[in-house]
Amino acid sequence: MFNIWENIRKTAPLIHHITNYVTVNDVANITLACGASPVMADDVEEAAEITQLAAGLCLNIGTLNQRTIPAMLSAARKAKELNHPVVLDPVGAGATKLRTQTALDILQTDSIICVRGNISEIKTLIHGTGNTKGVDAAAVDCVTEENLDHSCEFAKQAAQKLNTIVAITGAIDLVADTKQCYIIRNGHPEMSRITGTGCQCSALVAACIAASPAKPLEAAAVAVMAMGLAGEIAHKHLLPLEGNATYRNRIIDAICHLTAEELTKGAKYEIR
């Protein structure tokens, strides 16, 4: 399975990102770190044209606005037409009507291969409302060892209802289609103290799927494992005085050096 990781470096896919301005630099650098190439363009006048040049599209609604929403929809429609993989990161869905509605509108384009979000965001997309606390998941929603069977079932149902692969990240990550659910236990709790680890994970998902489009479920799972393992490796090398800013850099650095071999050894997952 982990040749998927090598495929990124072999094919160096160009990924079109329409994303938020908070974490965009880290998203671009992690895209380069994994071996893909990023291009950011969010004006409706050129969005479809850029998508046409790219091998994949990553839509992130973290700082959506009236100007970029039409660009996201235009790019999604073009990607659908060209059969390019599109990843949706519904940042903050459930927090406002605009976010929830925009995420649903993007899903309506029927272009999305994978939705990567926290559990509250995904629940919002399924149930119409959620417990999102700003851009973070609500504690009440979280995937735990106790509710794991139920959570896997939810993930598969969400995949069915959304007609996409669903990647739900948190302390335990779930990546599911309608039939299989990867349960992934990589990562480190301190990752939640860095802004944009979720956005970066979505960027890896887009790169992995664009490089291995025939195996989107495995590719999404590999991306989530890679992000988690990078978080572990980076944390191991953190010095006592270093905090979340340096940790951010070291995670991207770890992706830079991560090999398929290390991933094979370090990935902690099961399939249900």
Next chain:
Amino acid sequence: MFNIWENIRKTAPLIHHITNYVTVNDVANITLACGASPVMADDVEEAAEITQLAAGLCLNIGTLNQRTIPAMLSAARKAKELNHPVVLDPVGAGATKLRTQTALDILQTDSIICVRGNISEIKTLIHGTGNTKGVDAAAVDCVTEENLDHSCEFAKQAAQKLNTIVAITGAIDLVADTKQCYIIRNGHPEMSRITGTGCQCSALVAACIAASPAKPLEAAAVAVMAMGLAGEIAHKHLLPLEGNATYRNRIIDAICHLTAEELTKGAKYEIR
């Protein structure tokens, strides 16, 4: 007083930032570093709704535009209605009519609990014009040991005129209401070679006040001391070849580890 610093980690307030795209990532990471949680949203369609979810609002006009100005005003009005603390960072007020007018318009909403700026920006808000050099204070305006009595008096008058707490940061920082002025001598001159240390300070002010809303003057002063002390600690650990990019990361790292105890020992202030 320094239990104010612990209060952020105890209450983890969600802070809504409408801020500039230059330093937004550092603002998000320092907000997480101090123990609060950031959410960035700047479209008028959702700004008030996000503010409603949050415990505090931080408005920074660093890259204001026709689209985000109405969002700032909408969020400020909602925060006023809900009695949420709002911090204004009037970046570059005095440099252009748009910046000066927008800062004054935001003040007119009567929602602002604290204005954090450099001396030229604050003078602009009081006198209508200033000597701002781009986004930096003019040398002629600066607070010095020589003009300190006069400067404290100015800070208190500014607090009265603006009907807010005023935090004037520079080589010497002043944080004043109409009656008291904290004179703070933390910080390091090299901090001015990093973009956004002012923006980050405003973010800490917002987090501190949101966590201790009953003591806004003390909370603003603690935030300014914390930023300065983090600048000192981070500079001490800088290696000979490291420069402003690494220094930026180490300041956020230092905030990550800063305790109320260290702040009690390291804070250098007097009250006049």
Next chain:
Amino acid sequence: MFNIWENIRKTAPLIHHITNYVTVNDVANITLACGASPVMADDVEEAAEITQLAAGLCLNIGTLNQRTIPAMLSAARKAKELNHPVVLDPVGAGATKLRTQTALDILQTDSIICVRGNISEIKTLIHGTGNTKGVDAAAVDCVTEENLDHSCEFAKQAAQKLNTIVAITGAIDLVADTKQCYIIRNGHPEMSRITGTGCQCSALVAACIAASPAKPLEAAAVAVMAMGLAGEIAHKHLLPLEGNATYRNRIIDAICHLTAEELTKGAKYEIR
């Protein structure tokens, strides 16, 4: 020639940037690192006013949009009127009609002193179409030791046709006016794995020319050498586990410490 580098620290020119939101933070920090001062402002209501305060203008179309294009044109016209040096970074020209047309429209203002781009972008501006792969140069276009004479000739012709200095960066950098072409062999291949080294180079070009406006060709060449040498120095100090995120910081750090003396020793160039 390398007193040009010292001139930045002596004169601390204020540089107005209208730039993309992907790399803007690095652009601001490298501007500070070299001794200049950045101000970012992209709304048409204030762009000309900010330009008037500044000593130079740097236009970067990396994430251009309908709102910022008029601001770029307005700032360019004001700079032309005031005879301020303007640098254009035509990011992704050739990738979309909007990018190519906007770059040409900006050139039409007759305000540009230097265009800094990759070879595919510059070819697009000359021939109307190019082989840009997203925001990267196409391999087929690249300057190599084999096509160097031809490439220098092209650079001089481009300078004539665009009526600007042309700085073409890549594995080998060319900086040319109509008569002379600097061939620069500084830099490190890993720089291409960091987002925004091109944008940062453009920022250094703007700072160098603003500080030494009488010698724009030499200033542009010095900026390109400084960026390349910083890439070499930073790479030398990279630890085994460090990757592109840390490398990014160390390049800016290296600019922070780079002296005219080191530049004199480290610059690898010839003139044809």
